[in-house]
Amino acid sequence: MESGAHDDLKGQKARLLRLVGAYCAATAAVGAAFVIRHLLALVVGPGLPPFIIFYPTVMTVALLAGMGPGLAATAMAALLTVFLIFPSQGQSAAASAAAALALALFFTMGVFMSVVAHLYRRARQNAAAYQSQLQQRENETRLSTVFHASPVGMCITSMSDQRCRDVNAAFLSMFGYTRDEVLGKTSLQLNLWAAEKDRDNAIRMLQAGESVRHFETQCHTKSGEAWTALIWAEMIEFSGEQCTWAMFQDVTERNRSERMIRESEERFRGTLDNMLEGCQIIGADWRYVYINDAAEEHNRRPKRELLGKRYMDMWPGIEATEVFAVIKRCMDEREPQSMENEFTFPDGTKGWFDLRMSRVPEGIVILSVDISERKRSERALRDSQLLLQQVIDLVPHFIFAKDRDSRHIFVNKACAAASGMTPEQMIGLNDLDFVPDRAQAESFMRNDRQIIDRSEPTSDIEERLTDRMGNTRILHTIKIPFTHPGTAERALMGVAVDITELKHAEEEIRALNAGLENRVEERTAELKAANKELEAFAYAVSHDLRAPLRALSGFSQALREDFGTALTGEAGTYLDQITLASRRMGELIEGILRLSRIVRGELQREHFSLSSLAERILRDLAKAEPGRRIVWTVEQGLTAWCDPKLMDVVLSNLLENSWKYTSRTAEPAIRFYAERNNGSESFCVADNGAGFDMDHAARLFQPFQRLHREDEFPGIGIGLATVQRIINRHGGTIRAAGAPGKGAAFSFNVSHPGVSEKELP
Amino acid sequence: MTTRTILLVEDNSQDEILTLRALKKVNLANQIDVVRDGQQALDYIFREGEFAGRDGPELPTVMLLDINLPRISGLDVLARVRADPRTHLLPVVLLTSSDEEQDRLRGYQNGANSFVRKPVDSAAFFETVSRLGIYWLAVNRPPQGGTDGGTDA
Numbered sequence: 001m002e003s004g005a006h007d008d009l010k011g012q013k014a015r016l017l018r019l020v021g022a023y024c025a026a027t028a029a030v031g032a033a034f035v036i037r038h039l040l041a042l043v044v045g046p047g048l049p050p051f052i053i054f055y056p057t058v059m060t061v062a063l064l065a066g067m068g069p070g071l072a073a074t075a076m077a078a079l080l081t082v083f084l085i086f087p088s089q090g091q092s093a094a095a096s097a098a099a100a101l102a103l104a105l106f107f108t109m110g111v112f113m114s115v116v117a118h119l120y121r122r123a124r125q126n127a128a129a130y131q132s133q134l135q136q137r138e139n140e141t142r143l144s145t146v147f148h149a150s151p152v153g154m155c156i157t158s159m160s161d162q163r164c165r166d167v168n169a170a171f172l173s174m175f176g177y178t179r180d181e182v183l184g185k186t187s188l189q190l191n192l193w194a195a196e197k198d199r200d201n202a203i204r205m206l207q208a209g210e211s212v213r214h215f216e217t218q219c220h221t222k223s224g225e226a227w228t229a230l231i232w233a234e235m236i237e238f239s240g241e242q243c244t245w246a247m248f249q250d251v252t253e254r255n256r257s258e259r260m261i262r263e264s265e266e267r268f269r270g271t272l273d274n275m276l277e278g279c280q281i282i283g284a285d286w287r288y289v290y291i292n293d294a295a296e297e298h299n300r301r302p303k304r305e306l307l308g309k310r311y312m313d314m315w316p317g318i319e320a321t322e323v324f325a326v327i328k329r330c331m332d333e334r335e336p337q338s339m340e341n342e343f344t345f346p347d348g349t350k351g352w353f354d355l356r357m358s359r360v361p362e363g364i365v366i367l368s369v370d371i372s373e374r375k376r377s378e379r380a381l382r383d384s385q386l387l388l389q390q391v392i393d394l395v396p397h398f399i400f401a402k403d404r405d406s407r408h409i410f411v412n413k414a415c416a417a418a419s420g421m422t423p424e425q426m427i428g429l430n431d432l433d434f435v436p437d438r439a440q441a442e443s444f445m446r447n448d449r450q451i452i453d454r455s456e457p458t459s460d461i462e463e464r465l466t467d468r469m470g471n472t473r474i475l476h477t478i479k480i481p482f483t484h485p486g487t488a489e490r491a492l493m494g495v496a497v498d499i500t501e502l503k504h505a506e507e508e509i510r511a512l513n514a515g516l517e518n519r520v521e522e523r524t525a526e527l528k529a530a531n532k533e534l535e536a537f538a539y540a541v542s543h544d545l546r547a548p549l550r551a552l553s554g555f556s557q558a559l560r561e562d563f564g565t566a567l568t569g570e571a572g573t574y575l576d577q578i579t580l581a582s583r584r585m586g587e588l589i590e591g592i593l594r595l596s597r598i599v600r601g602e603l604q605r606e607h608f609s610l611s612s613l614a615e616r617i618l619r620d621l622a623k624a625e626p627g628r629r630i631v632w633t634v635e636q637g638l639t640a641w642c643d644p645k646l647m648d649v650v651l652s653n654l655l656e657n658s659w660k661y662t663s664r665t666a667e668p669a670i671r672f673y674a675e676r677n678n679g680s681e682s683f684c685v686a687d688n689g690a691g692f693d694m695d696h697a698a699r700l701f702q703p704f705q706r707l708h709r710e711d712e713f714p715g716i717g718i719g720l721a722t723v724q725r726i727i728n729r730h731g732g733t734i735r736a737a738g739a740p741g742k743g744a745a746f747s748f749n750v751s752h753p754g755v756s757e758k759e760l761p
Numbered sequence: 762m763t764t765r766t767i768l769l770v771e772d773n774s775q776d777e778i779l780t781l782r783a784l785k786k787v788n789l790a791n792q793i794d795v796v797r798d799g800q801q802a803l804d805y806i807f808r809e810g811e812f813a814g815r816d817g818p819e820l821p822t823v824m825l826l827d828i829n830l831p832r833i834s835g836l837d838v839l840a841r842v843r844a845d846p847r848t849h850l851l852p853v854v855l856l857t858s859s860d861e862e863q864d865r866l867r868g869y870q871n872g873a874n875s876f877v878r879k880p881v882d883s884a885a886f887f888e889t890v891s892r893l894g895i896y897w898l899a900v901n902r903p904p905q906g907g908t909d910g911g912t913d914a
Contacts, residue, residue, distance in 0.1 A: 539861060543829045546858040546881050551775035553883035558782060579883060586881030593860070 019068075026061045026069035030076040033057040037085070050085045050099070051077070051106040058110045062117035070117055074110025078103055153229075153248035155182075156238050159206075162186045165238055174229070174250055176222035194218035194226055206235050206244055216251065227252040278353075278368035281360055284331070286311045289362050298353060298368050300345055315346075323355065330357040330364050340371065398475070398496040401482075403489060404452050406430040406445040415496075419467070437466050452481045452490050463496070474500045531600065538596045545589050549582040556582075588704070591718030595703060598725050603643045605730075605753075610638045610683055613648060614672040617655045630662060635673040638683060640750050646726045653719040654685040654746050661689035661744065675747060686745035691738040700736050723748075764791040765898050768821035770802040770838070771795065771856075772830055776879065780825070780856075783890035789898040792817060799833025802826070803841055806848055820851055823897040826873075828857040828864055836867050843872040850904040852897060856890075 037053040054077035062070025086099055147154055153171035157164050167182050175182070175192060182190065193199045198217040205212050212233035219229045233246040272279050278295030282288055287310050291303040299306065306314050311327075318324045323341045330337040336358040344350050352375040356367040392399055398415035402408055407430045416426040419434045426434070435441035444463070451458055457480035466472045479494040556575040560567070567575070614634045622628070640647065655670065662668035665688055675682045692700065699705040703721040720736075723746075727734045731751030738744035767790045771777045777795055784793060794817075796802045804810035806820065824842075828835035835855060842848045854875040855868045868876050877893055880886045 539859065539864075543858045546879070547773050547776055549881045550779065550858070550879060550883070550886055551773075553881060554779035554782075554886055555775070555883075557883040557887065558779070583882045589881075597862075 022065035022069045023072055026065055026073040027076060029057050029061050030054070030073050030080065033077070034080050034084070049102070050081045051102060054081070054106065055109065059113045059117070062110075062114040063120070066121060067114045067118035070114030071111060074107060074114065077110070078107050081106070150247075153250075155246045155248070156236070156243045157187070157246065159235070159242040159244060162188075165243055171248060174221070174227070174248055175219070176225075181222075190222075191220055194220055202231065202233060202246075203244070206233055209235075212246075219248070228255050276369075278370075279365060280368075281362055281365045282311050282327075282331075283363040285363075286331075288314070295366075295368060298351070298370055326355075327357055327364065327366065330359065334359045342375075397498070399494070400496075401484075401491055401493045402430070402448055403484070403487075403491045404449060406432075406448055409484065409491060410493075418465075418473070418498075435465065436468050440464070440466060448479065448492050451479050452492050455481045455490075457481065462499075472500075473498050474503050534596065535600065538593055541589060541593060546586065549585050549589075553579050553582040588718075591703070591722075595718060595722055595725065598646065598649070598722055598729070603646070603729060605641050605643050607639050608642055608644045608647060610640050610642075610647065610651065611636050611672070613644075613651050614655060614685075617648075617652050618659075618670065618672075621655065621659045625659075628659070628663070628668070630659065630668040630670055632670040633672070638672075638674050640683065641753050642730055642750050643726075646729070650723045650726050650748070651685070653723045657719060657746075658685060658687035658689060658744075661691075662687050663689075665689050680749060682747040682749045684745055684747040686743065688743035691740050691742045691744050692736070693740055694738065697736050697738075701734070720746075764818050765789060766792045766794060766818055766821040767894070767898070768802070768805060768824040769793060769795045770797075770799070770824065770826045770830065770835065772797050772827065776827075779883075779886060780890055783887045784894045786887070787891050787894045789894055790822075794821065798831040799835065799838045801832075802830075802838050803833065806842060806851070807845070820848065822903060823852045823854060823901075825854050825856045825893070828855055828859055828868070836864075836871055839868070839871040839873060852901070852903060854893065854897060856893070 033053045037048070037050075040053065041048045054073075058070060058073045058077060061073040082103065086096070147166070148168045150168055151170050153174040154166075154168045155164060155171050156166040163184050163186055164182050167179065172179060172182065175190070177190065187193060187199060188196070195217055198215070202212050202215055212231060215231040215233070217229055217231065218226050220226055228251050230249040230251045231246055233244050236243055236245045238245070272290070272292050275292055276294055278298040279290070279292040280288065280295040280299075281290040287308055288303075288306045291299070291306060296303045312319050312324070323339065323343065326337045326339050326341075329335070336356070338354075338356045340352065340354050342350055342352050350372075351370060352372045354369040354371045357364050359365075393413040395412060396414050398418060399410075399412040400408055400415045401410040407428055408426050411423045411426045413423060416423045419426065421434070431441035431444045432438065435444065447461075457478070459478040461477045461479070463475045463477050464472050465475055475496040476499045477494055477496040479492055482491060482493050483489070484491045556578045560572065560575050564572075611634050618632050618634070622630070651672075655672070658670045662670065668688065670687045671684070673684050673686075675684055701720050701724040702717075704717045705721075724734050727748045727750065732749040734746060734748035736744060736746050767784065769777065769780060769784075771780060777797075781793060781795070784790060794805065796805050800810070801812075802824070805812045805815065806824070808815055826835045826838060830838070833841075835857070839853055839855070842851055842853060849872075852874045853872070854877055855864075855873045856877050856879060857864065858879050860878050865876050875893075875897075877889065880889055
């Protein structure tokens with residue numbers, strides 16, 4: 001309000017200034033006219049009419065400055081003329097009627113011109129006002145037309161009561177109301193706003209003198225349907241009141257399509273980003289535009305390194321490769337391309353990729369799948385197939401597969417070669433086609449079909465196959481039914497081993513075995529005969545060698561008894577020697593027989609207590625020679641797996657020896673004990689008797705070998721030989737240790753049950 | 762006095778002499794008959810062949826039988842004697858050089874009353890044979906005609 005008052009004051013001042021200016025200008029104009037008249041009077045002389053110059057001056061002032069200044073100028077000019085000009089001409093106003101008339105005329109004319117000038121100005125002003133009114137009306141009409149015809153929804157609302165003053169057709173169609181329904185209602189009554197907060201904000205902006213621009217909000221139609229409006233609003237004066245002029249644009253569809261485009265774009269981008277296939281887009285300028293994660297992995301370098309860079313700059317040397325040629329073809333010819341490519345990375349490593357290229361607006365898209373693994377397995381499969389094929393071809397046995405009609409669907413080299421064919425030639429043939437013997441072929445086919453139909457594998461079949469040359473092979477065949485993986489038909493797979501040679505060898509072996517058995521029988525018989533002979537020999541020895549000795553001895557005694565007195569000199573002594581010699585001979589024979597008996601006959605082994613045996617023998621010895629005081633110790637609990645009778649011979653011999661050879665020892669001692677070493681057990685008979693020289697240890701066990709003189713220790717030297725033979729028959733060994741005067745120790749072991757015995761010493 | 766006859770079956774003449782000498786020393790037998798092979802022994806026992814109708818008692822008191830004999834072996838002779846009911850109780854002593862276990866076994870299996878080995882040593886031989894004579898002629902009671910033996914002992 002204050003500023004309005006200020007404007008008014010300024011307007012009044014300006015008007016006042018203009019008024020003062022106008023009057024000053026009139027005064028100046030009159031002054032100037034007086035000066036000019038004076039100058040003209042000097043030139044023209046006193047005849048110059050007094051008002052001649054003031055008429056145009058007053059008229060000009062009246063026309064230009066209005067009625068007031070015109071009248072003022074008239075008055076000033078009249079005064080000047082009356083008081084300055086007339087006197088200079090010697091006339092007084094009252095005196096000269098003419099001058100008075102001129103003055104009156106001039107005055108009248110001055111007033112008249114001022115009035116006319118005023119009227120003229122008023123008329124001009126009116127004309128201008130009319131013109132402007134006309135203009136305004138035209139403008140209003142135009143605006144109204146625009147308002148109503150605009151496709152933008154418009155609404156004019158009073159600021160004071162928020163009621164709607166005017167709306168256009170577009171608005172009504174947007175909101176679905178009729179004009180009458182809207183006019184005079186507030187937007188709240190009509191529930192136009194989905195968010196009242198938006199409305200309040202907009203009004204607040206307008207009240208603050210701001211314009212509302214691109215204000216997006218949700219609106220409701222009459223039927224409650226929501227739509228998105230983009231709003232512009234201004235404050236205007238409408239019919240003399242402050243109103244808001246709001247314009248609505250329906251952007252629902254636009255938003256929706258924008259959203260759809262955006263969503264679709266996101267969807268595609270998301271799809272591309274997350275695709276298992278690598279995807280990269282290379283622009284027409286060969287620069288990377290897009291790389292997805294999979295492609296990043298395939299490239300083995302971060303996408304940020306590549307994006308925006310030129311393809312060939314990123315992969316130096318790529319232009320010489322085939323893959324580049326294909327990519328370039330796609331780029332140039334705009335035709336889709338595809339290839340499997342082994343890509344060599346800058347670090348020298350390689351990877352196989354399945355590449356597909358096609359054009360996109362930006363350039364080309366390359367889809368890549370890492371098929372390295374597949375290639376590796378393909379290669380591995382190929383290698384193993386090759387290996388398998390080589391193995392199968394190398395196998396000297398027949399490997400084949402046949403279908404139900406006995407046609408070969410697979411054969412190895414050996415199988416085909418047996419019929420003089422290559423595997424390729426044999427495929428598709430059945431047995432009738434190449435087995436010369438029709439009966440044989442039919443039998444094969446019958447059997448094969450049976451195996452397939454019954455689904456029963458067979459092994460251990462012996463088949464005879466006669467070839468064209470008439471040679472018969474004997475085949476050991478295994479056949480199994482199976483479902484052919486390719487055709488899903490039942491078929492049969494077989495492996496046949498040519499056992500012809502084997503069969504012949506078997507027969508030979510059988511023949512050899514039979515021969516061998518005969519020989520064994522012969523040998524056994526020979527052995528039996530030899531044994532019998534030995535027995536007969538021993539028998540003969542026991543009978544026939546003894547008798548002469550008995551005769552020698554007997555007749556010597558008879559001679560002494562009957563002719564004792566007739567014998568003189570050394571005769572008696574000689575007879576005694578004959579007797580002694582024959583007795584000794586008898587003992588030797590006895591020894592030989594005992595020895596021979598030991599190697600004959602069966603061993604009757606049992607677990608037998610050696611401790612008890614040794615004690616009994618020692619007790620018997622002590623009883624036989626009660627005079628001997630010998631300290632003897634026997635370890636208790638010793639048993640052996642042996643023939644008790646023969647073990648009796650062993651221990652008797654050893655203990656008797658100890659008994660005998662300690663006869664000259666001061667404190668004789670005999671020990672029977674066991675030595676255990678590494679889980680094996682040896683039995684020992686040790687004494688502190690005469691002992692022996694270890695140098696002769698080997699001779700100890702020879703029959704009739706003695707290390708002591710007969711007169712020192714009697715004996716025939718057959719005991720240890722016998723002992724050794726018995727121990728040997730028990731699968732054991734006997735060892736002797738000793739030193740002259742230091743005693744002797746004999747240790748022996750025997751085999752355990754289950755260990756085969758030596759049959760002969 | 763009844764006759765106590767000893768039948769000695771011995772093919773070795775030296776053994777025969779020594780045996781007879783030992784037996785005579787004890788002087789118990791009335792008669793010692795000697796045959797030199799198995800056949801003769803059987804003929805003697807069964808009064809057959811050259812001994813058909815021989816003198817003397819039906820059977821000897823004891824037969825000293827060597828095993829190793831010509832023609833028929835001692836063990837076979839023994840078997841035949843045991844097989845015949847007339848002679849199956851005849852005391853038979855196997856007197857032999859052999860000390861083979863199989864001989865001993867077969868001897869006893871064939872029914873020998875005793876098995877005596879002839880020692881090589883002369884003293885032992887004479888001793889053994891003497892004792893044998895005493896035992897079988899004086900100590901032992903025969904299965905038949907015992908009354909005689911009894912009175913004599």
